[in-house]
Amino acid sequence: DAEITQSPRHKITETGRQVTLACHQTWNHNNMFWYRQDLGHGLRLIHYSYGVHDTNKGEVSDGYSVSRSNTEDLPLTLESAASSQTSVYFCASSERRSSYNSPLHFGNGTRLTVT
Amino acid sequence: AQSVTQPDIHITVSEGASLELRCNYSYGATPYLFWYVQSPGQGLQLLLKYFSGDTLVQGIKGFEAEFKRSQSSFNLRKPSVHWSDAAEYFCAVGAGNSGGYQKVTFGTGTKLQVIP
Numbered sequence: 001d002a003e004i005t006q007s008p009r010h011k012i013t014e015t016g017r018q019v020t021l022a023c024h025q026t027w028n029h030n031n032m033f034w035y036r037q038d039l040g041h042g043l044r045l046i047h048y049s050y051g052v053h054d055t056n057k058g059e060v061s062d063g064y065s066v067s068r069s070n071t072e073d074l075p076l077t078l079e080s081a082a083s084s085q086t087s088v089y090f091c092a093s094s095e096r097r098s099s100y101n102s103p104l105h106f107g108n109g110t111r112l113t114v115t
Numbered sequence: 116a117q118s119v120t121q122p123d124i125h126i127t128v129s130e131g132a133s134l135e136l137r138c139n140y141s142y143g144a145t146p147y148l149f150w151y152v153q154s155p156g157q158g159l160q161l162l163l164k165y166f167s168g169d170t171l172v173q174g175i176k177g178f179e180a181e182f183k184r185s186q187s188s189f190n191l192r193k194p195s196v197h198w199s200d201a202a203e204y205f206c207a208v209g210a211g212n213s214g215g216y217q218k219v220t221f222g223t224g225t226k227l228q229v230i231p
Contacts, residue, residue, distance in 0.1 A: 004158070035221075042119075042205060042221040043159075090158055103149070104219065106158025 002027040004107035006091050012113045019078040021110045023091030031094045032074040033104065034058075034066060036087040043090065049074055081114045088112070117142040117208045119222035127228040128196050136191040136225050138206030147209035148189040149219070150180055154202045162204075165189065176200070201229045 004025040013019050025032065030051045035043040045058030047066040055066050063085060065077045078085055089110045096102035118141045128134055140146055147166050151159040163174025170182040180191045189206060206222040 040223055042223040044221075045218070092158070103161040103164065104151075104159070106160070108156065108158050 002105075004091055004093060004105055006089075006107035006110050008110060009108070010111045010113075012115060013081050014115055015081060015083060017081050019081050019112065021076045021078075021089055021091075021112070023074045023076065023107060024072055025091075025093045025105075025107075026072065027093050027095070027105060028071060029093035029095050029105070030071065031096070031102075032068070033092045033094075034064070034074065034076045035090045035092065036060065036085075037090060037109070038087050046076065046089075047074075078112075081112075083114050086112060086114045117146065117210045117218075117220050119206050119208050119220055121204075121206055121222035121225050123225045124223070125226045125228065127230060130198050130229050130231055131195050134191075134193045134196045134200070134227070136204050136206075136227070138189045138191065138222060139187050140189060140206070140208045141187065142208055142210055144210070145184075148180075148182060149207040149209065150174065150178070150189075150191050151205045151207060151221075152176075152202050153205065153224075159205060162191070196227075196229055198229045198231070201227055203227070 007022045033048040034046040037043050044060045046064050049055050049068040091107045092104040094102045120139045149164045150162040153159045162178050163172050165172045165182045173179050178193050203224045203226045205224045209219045
């Protein structure tokens with residue numbers, strides 16, 4: 001079955017370090033997304049990509065970057081980790097840009113702690 | 116910009132009892148509306164969606180939701196809750212932008228506890 005795999009599942013890092021969270025999907029979807037989930041905020045969009053070499057900023061993109069070199073992967077990089085970036089991160093994909101006929105498929109998340 | 120409010124952070128129901136989770140949205144036009152469920156340690160899974168047509172939509176796992184335009188609501192219901200329904204539930208609204216992407220805005224979630 002097609003799926004989205006996120007790694008690692010848990011990560012502890014120190015303030016100021018660069019961290020990369022991996023996301024790999026086997027749905028063959030063009031559209032991929034990164035969300036962060038925080039208590040009281042629900043899920044907030046960080047970055048998204050419509051296809052290879054395409055990246056776009058979401059509502060909370062400061063301090064994060066993504067790159068899309070192939071269809072399957074959208075790694076999320078924290079350039080200099082901050083305690084405010086302690087969160088659970090979810091990667092998602094969809095077949096079409098229109099979410100009505102193309103729901104989001106989510107990975108199981110990465111819990112990141114910045115000390 | 117669209118927004119979603121889920122007024123209940125936690126809800127506890129007895130197994131076999133009925134369930135209603137509240138969701139209110141704000142959006143100028145007819146929205147796309149969704150309910151997702153998140154089991155512990157898992158990602159979100161789509162329960163059901165609404166765009167147009169019949170205002171009562173059926174989803175997976177016996178859930179349904181009713182769109183009420185006059186109340187800007189999209190409440191999720193289930194007639195008889197099972198212990199396996201314990202999870203967190205997110206209401207979401209989708210709206211288009213100039214790039215054609217349906218930006219999906221999530222509510223803050225309602226955590227459902229089911230007691231025997």
